Amino acid sequence: MLFELTRLNLSPDRIKEVEGSINLRDFGGYLTSDGKRVTRDKLFRSGNLHFLTADGEAAFVGLNIGLVCDLRRADEKSREPTRVLTAKLEIPIDPGSAIEMRARLRDSKLGYDERIHFMTELTRELTQDHANEYGVMFEHILSNNALANGQGFLVHCSAGKDRTGVAAALILHALGVPDEDIIADYLFTNEAVDYEQSILPRIIAMQGAEDLPSRQLIMTIAGVREEYLRAAYEAIYALDGTVEAYLRQSIGLADQDLVHLRRRYTR
Secondary structure (H helix, E strand, O other), rough: OOOOOHHHHOOOOHHHOOOOOOOOEEOOOOOOOOOOOEEEOOOOEEEOOOOOOHHHHHHHHHOOOOEEEEEHHHHHHHHOOOOOOOOEEEEEOOOHHEEEEHHHHHHHOOHHHHHHHHHHHHHHHHHHHHHHHHHHHHHHHHHHHHHOOOOEEEEEEEOOHHHHHHHHHHHHHHOOOOOOHHHHHOOOOHHOHHHHHHHHHHHHHHHHHOOOOOHHHHHHHHHHHHHHHHHHHHHHHHHHHOOHHHHHHOOOOOHHHHHHHHHEEOO
16 A cells, blocks of 8 residues: 555655755654644654765754764764764664665666565564664653753664664654554655655765666665565564554553653654
8 A cells, every 4th residue: 555645744844955964854743643743843864964065064953953863883884974963872773784785786686576575674674673772762762851851853874764764663653653654754765865866876976877777676775665664564563463562562661651752742
């Protein structure tokens, strides 16, 4: 099932105009199951922040973000360090690393089905094997003073779609957002990232313009698909039965934590 993005408040103003950023957007604004709405301009997601220009850095400061959570591996961070001075929380998660993705993108012999299988299993692994890391993220969201005082939270990885996509999905679930809106937010990456202006130039810069796979093949890895996130859900169901139980049992959120998150981030 494909969701109509326009129906779910996925307006272009979610994408923040921060020069040099990748997939930087607000993931608030959704209605919750109890009739409230997730606060706008408090929860952000993005790709890496290494390419921000001076104007981009100034625009980033204007977002009033108090904590940046970086999900990249050490080798990714050393290659493309973050260019903002905001307090950083580093929680390395291995699947979905830029280095691994670049190798797959370069392989023009890797077929369509093989690429989709690779991405499906990668996303499944994020919830299956990395609940502890996402649990640490939630611990800091709950305990960070800057966030408690009203500043925003940003979670990012390299492209802002796999590790970050799962992080955003778990946060929205914790806030009571329905599944269809969470999936639509996940798929919005395909609208938020311009292929000609962002994806293709980076691939050419990494590996040259010769022997590039087709756009369709590139987007199986550079984009997202509903079945990728569904695979993450399948791993959750296998572990704990429901997303709600996974948040409590595998992530480690207590009932009071969920109440606190919803009090802070919904109105």
